[in-house]
Amino acid sequence: GGAAITAAILNVAGAGDEIVAASTIYGGTYDLFAQTLPPLGINTHFVDPSDPANFEKEINDHTKVVYAETIGNPNANLIDIDAVAAVAHKHGVLVIIDNTFATPYLYRPFEHGADVVVHSATKFFGGHGTTMGGVVVESGKFDYEKSGRYPTFTNPDPSYKDVTWAKLGAGAFTTKIRATVLRDTGASLSPFNAFLLLQGLESLSLRVERHVYNAQRVAEYLSKHPKVAWVRYPGLADSPDHALAERDFPKGVGSIFTFGLKGGEEAGKQLIDNLKLFSLLANVADAKSLIIQPASTTHAQLNDEELASVGITPDLIRISVGVENIDDLLADLDQALAKL
Numbered sequence: 001g002g003a004a005i006t007a008a009i010l011n012v013a014g015a016g017d018e019i020v021a022a023s024t025i026y027g028g029t030y031d032l033f034a035q036t037l038p039p040l041g042i043n044t045h046f047v048d049p050s051d052p053a054n055f056e057k058e059i060n061d062h063t064k065v066v067y068a069e070t071i072g073n074p075n076a077n078l079i080d081i082d083a084v085a086a087v088a089h090k091h092g093v094l095v096i097i098d099n100t101f102a103t104p105y106l107y108r109p110f111e112h113g114a115d116v117v118v119h120s121a122t123k124f125f126g127g128h129g130t131t132m133g134g135v136v137v138e139s140g141k142f143d144y145e146k147s148g149r150y151p152t153f154t155n156p157d158p159s160y161k162d163v164t165w166a167k168l169g170a171g172a173f174t175t176k177i178r179a180t181v182l183r184d185t186g187a188s189l190s191p192f193n194a195f196l197l198l199q200g201l202e203s204l205s206l207r208v209e210r211h212v213y214n215a216q217r218v219a220e221y222l223s224k225h226p227k228v229a230w231v232r233y234p235g236l237a238d239s240p241d242h243a244l245a246e247r248d249f250p251k252g253v254g255s256i257f258t259f260g261l262k263g264g265e266e267a268g269k270q271l272i273d274n275l276k277l278f279s280l281l282a283n284v285a286d287a288k289s290l291i292i293q294p295a296s297t298t299h300a301q302l303n304d305e306e307l308a309s310v311g312i313t314p315d316l317i318r319i320s321v322g323v324e325n326i327d328d329l330l331a332d333l334d335q336a337l338a339k340l
């Protein structure tokens with residue numbers, strides 16, 4: 001997934017170019033944009049994605065990409081992608097959407113204005129935490145000539161027999177990635193991993209259907225529990241994103257979300273230790289239920305200020321609800337909470 005995102009960015013951006021990104025993105029991508037790309041001359045403006053106008057404020061002549069995730073990691077915040085894409089397209093800027101947490105079963109970003117979609121196939125596609133991979137897909141509709149912002153697409157490329165990538169039409173973006181970025185940087189999937197990911201895709205719809213059913217039940221259970229301080233899941237009626245969830249996610253809003261305990265960070269650690277069925281793991285979207293405290297693990301590379309800007313507090317627990325029987329999951333949470 002990280003390689004897919006990196007390749008997608010390097011495919012359109014170089015020294016002097018800029019990205020406008022939602023601040024609420026996966027920790028690894030945040031670090032790529034905040035730390036790894038700036039020394040290469042690619043700088044990112046992070047914006048609060050809850051208002052599409054915030055993206056527009058940061059778009060300038062150097063902007064090459066508007067970047068967001070359909071369901072934010074870890075807080076499951078939703079973004080009005082249609083509105084963000086409209087803002088980007090008004091300025092001729094390409095929209096790249098990370099659809100990892102939604103999967104194409106729950107949300108199809110091209111139908112909401114995305115030009116390029118990236119996935120970490122490591123998550124729901126494989127589905128069993130056995131395989132790492134990434135995917136880049138394009139809508140084929142972006143007009144590089146009309147935009148005028150992408151000379152590497154509209155001028156002949158001396159690194160590949162002077163081909164003008166934009167002239168390839170619907171396959172321009174992904175052909176350029178394969179022929180240049182992947183050729184030069186080397187990310188590639190082994191045949192066995194490709195086999196495992198394809199096998200995972202065969203049960204994607206069944207798994208995601210069960211994931212979202214279980215997640216909704218777990219979120220409702222936690223939100224009513226006396227030891228739980230808060231739950232952030234757009235499937236709950238009191239979520240600020242509930243209206244967007246109802247509009248854009250009629251089949252459910254994924255199975256990864258966050259909550260906090262009244263006992264704070266320490267109680268959270270104990271809860272994770274008390275659980276028997278949930279595994280303490282940094283992965284998400286596995287068929288098995290997983291749980292973790294991001295401030296000390298997945299987001300440990302961020303400083304306090306950055307943590308606050310991406311919405312992570314020390315007490316925050318991230319849960320990735322699996323496909324087990326819902327009664328077993330609720331019984332496990334019940335016994336673990338009772339011991340606190």
Ligand SMILES: *Cc1c(COP(=O)(O)O)cnc(C)c1O
Binds near residue numbers: 028073
């Ligand atoms: C895990 C993840 C990635 C990175 O994918 P890897 O396959 O682990 O490299 C990117 N985006 C999101 C939303 C993720 O959850």
